[in-house]
Amino acid sequence: MTEVIFVRYSAVILSFILCISLLFLGFFNYRNFGVTTNELVILDDKDEVFKLIDKNTPISVQIEDERWGQAVLADPEVLFQIWRVIRESKSYPSKFVPNQDRINGYIFFRDGSKEYFSISDRFQLGEYFLESKEGEMEVGKLYRIFRHTLETKNNLLTMVEKAGAIYLFRAEDTFDPDSEKVLRITGEAKKELLSCLARSEKIEESKELNDLLLEKGIQPLFHLTLSLEDGREKDAPIVLSVLSPDYFTLMDMGFLNRNVVYFEGFLFDYCCRMIMPSFLE
Secondary structure, three states: OHHHHHHHHHHHHHHHHHHHHHHHHHHHOHHHHOOOOOOOOOOOOHHHHHHHHHOOOEEEEEEEEOOOEEEEEOOHHHHHHHHHHHHOOEEEOOOOOOOOOOEEEEEEEOOOOEEEEEEOOOEEEOOEEEEOOOOHHHHHHHHHHHHHHHOOHHHHHHHHHHOOEEEEEEOOOOOOOOOOOOEEOOHHHHHHHHHHHHOOEEOOOOHHHHHHHHHHOOOOOEEEEEEOOOOOOOOOOEEEEEOOOOEEEEEEOOOOOOOOEEEEOOHHHHHHHHHHHHHOO
């Protein structure tokens, strides 16, 4: 009887030791039980890609353009609009984004990761190309948001500083760099132009501007053209057009799809000081 009890207790003890050993081995070899860390996982299923992206929240977008430089988009409401379009899109791995009007950049996520994007009339995120139910309309909406973010006063000032040539002329005159009626802006005149533009502000909504446009439309008084040394067409300047003593527009002729950006400032006074003494009647 004593031997039977001893055998039973021995079996229990051995079982307990075996369980402890297995737990001990499992603790130091958890990778063998399906838990992996710091591994690159390649997913062939595009739905899985979006599930992974869904786990992250975008916190900013860095936008880059050869001519306009860089800008950062961090407005939560705008980021939500961008992310909603991305989430509602379908992905296609075998398309391309045309070079015309293309804007590039990176989307940064809360977990510290980032994804490359490229957009013109199509939108690329990472290695995939996205299309939504509304197709080009939604891609166009994203594109306008990114363009609007790029076309800032600070980026305009940078382009004025690096411009190869700046010309000022009255709107009724034909642009001809060799004409006596076209003034080239250099030296102190360029510094004064930078100072004038630094005091201007990009505007979204203005009752006075709306009234002006309804009454007169876009009828410029002066034009300033900026010729830039970049990869785009040499005959594609950036044009500042003075509409009134208070407002002027910006248009980048290097884009096929051109935005009209409105500014409030004193460019009219600057143009009068620069050009009128030469043409006093």
